Structures are given as C-alpha cells and as structure tokens.
Amino acid sequence: MTHPAHTPASLPATRSKTTLPAAGTAGRSRRARVEPMAVRPLRDGRYAVETEGGTYVVDLDANACTCPDHQLRRARCKHLRRVALEVTARLVPPPGKRTAVCAVCGGRTFVPTTVEGPALCSRHAVRPGEVVADRETGDRLLVVAEAGARADRVATDEGRLVADYPSNADYGAHEPVVRAVYVDSLRRDGEVRTYAFPASRLRRLRDATPADAADVGPSSTDAGPSATTA
Ligand SMILES: [Zn+2]
Numbered sequence: 001m002t003h004p005a006h007t008p009a010s011l012p013a014t015r016s017k018t019t020l021p022a023a024g025t026a027g028r029s030r031r032a033r034v035e036p037m038a039v040r041p042l043r044d045g046r047y048a049v050e051t052e053g054g055t056y057v058v059d060l061d062a063n064a065c066t067c068p069d070h071q072l073r074r075a076r077c078k079h080l081r082r083v084a085l086e087v088t089a090r091l092v093p094p095p096g097k098r099t100a101v102c103a104v105c106g107g108r109t110f111v112p113t114t115v116e117g118p119a120l121c122s123r124h125a126v127r128p129g130e131v132v133a134d135r136e137t138g139d140r141l142l143v144v145a146e147a148g149a150r151a152d153r154v155a156t157d158e159g160r161l162v163a164d165y166p167s168n169a170d171y172g173a174h175e176p177v178v179r180a181v182y183v184d185s186l187r188r189d190g191e192v193r194t195y196a197f198p199a200s201r202l203r204r205l206r207d208a209t210p211a212d213a214a215d216v217g218p219s220s221t222d223a224g225p226s227a228t229t230a
C-alpha cells in the first residue's frame with residue numbers, strides 16, 4: 001500500500017507583477033493583459049491590484065475599482081478586467097474563497113474562506129453521503145460529516161487523538177478528520193456509531209480502478225479502531 005506525501009507546500013504571501021498573453025484586443029482589454037500587475041486576494045473578498053501607477057482595490061461582486069478610470073468615468077477599467085481574467089484562469093481564488101494546500105497531496109486548491117483547518121483538493125475531498133472504503137480493512141463506510149480539524153487535534157470518545165491510533169500511523173496527523181459510519185452497521189439493528197478517520201485513510205470508490213476495487217472485500221463486523229461520538 002502506498003501513501004501520498006504528507007508534507008504540504010507553503011504558499012507565497014504575495015505575487016510579483018506578471019502579464020498575461022495579449023489576445024489581439026485593444027484598449028483597456030489589452031492593457032489588462034499586457035501591463036504588469038500583481039493581483040492579491042484580500043480577506044474581505046476584494047482584490048488588491050498592484051500596478052506601476054499605484055495599487056487599487058477591485059470588488060468583483062460590486063463591479064467596482066478604486067482607480068480614477070473607474071471612479072471618474074465608471075469604466076470597466078483594466079484592473080477589474082485583470083482580476084476577472086485571473087479568476088477565470090484560476091490564478092487567484094474567486095470571491096469568498098481562499099487558496100489552500102491539500103493536506104493529502106499538497107496540491108493547490110480553493111476553499112471557502114469560512115472553512116478553517118486543513119483543506120482537501122477536489123480529488124481528495126469526501127462529502128457527506130459518499131460511500132468510501134477504509135484502506136486498512138476494506139470496509140465500506142458512509143461519510144456523515146465534512147472534513148474537520150486535524151487528526152492530531154481531534155479526540156475520540158476514548159479520549160485519544162485520532163492520529164494516535166496505531167492503525168492511523170500511516171496517514172498524516174495534519175490531515176482533516178472525516179466522520180463516517182460502517183455501511184454494515186446500517187443493515188443491522190442496534191446502535192450505529194460514527195468513527196473518525198484521517199482523510200486519506202478513506203478511499204473514494206468512484207476513482208477506484210478495477211484492481212483497486214478487487215481489494216475491497218466483504219464488510220467485516222469488526223468495530224473500527226477510532227471510535228468517537230455516536
Ligand atoms: Zn481600476
């Protein structure tokens with residue numbers, strides 16, 4: 001069994017000024033591409049645009065910019081256009097999202113600014129309602145809660161940190177915890193318990209190759225290793 005690297009890369013706090021390829025357009029549209037600008041997302045969902053002539057603040061949702069061209073002429077200025085271009089090209093996050101590093105693969109991703117704690121890219125995120133496989137046991141699980149805090153910060157009912165269970169040793173302690181119930185337990189009478197797992201211990205089934213699918217055996221009735229709230 002192989003596991004992806006667990007060390008997330010750091011992100012630069014600021015970007016140097018760049019240009020985009022000109023697309024045969026004229027006027028503000030061309031200047032939006034070819035003039036050196038650095039676009040930096042702000043915490044409030046707006047963007048600081050640093051240019052040779054000064055730094056302006058663009059509000060995409062309000063279609064507004066603090067530059068004279070927009071303030072005096074109500075123009076769709078080069079700064080507004082540049083921010084829209086960079087959002088479309090996924091160079092900067094759209095309003096309401098922030099850039100984050102996936103805790104499983106280290107890839108860059110955008111997550112809602114309201115999401116705190118470790119992030120997961122779209123390839124490694126699992127959503128409530130999704131059926132996944134436990135890489136350790138092959139059991140099928142139904143995800144019941146979005147990824148939460150780090151595995152080395154979340155304690156189970158037993159008072160142990162999720163990351164401290166030996167069966168979780170191969171998965172990143174910095175990964176967000178995902179809560180899930182065993183599909184088998186839903187078919188039986190009695191208590192259905194929720195268990196907590198480091199995100200990469202749960203394998204998404206829709207990405208499974210035929211070879212991978214073969215190692216998912218019939219569900220066992222064993223209790224999981226990291227019991228938490230029911
Ligand atoms: Zn402007």
Ligand SMILES: [Zn+2]
Nearest residue numbers: 102105121124
């Ligand atoms: Zn990832």
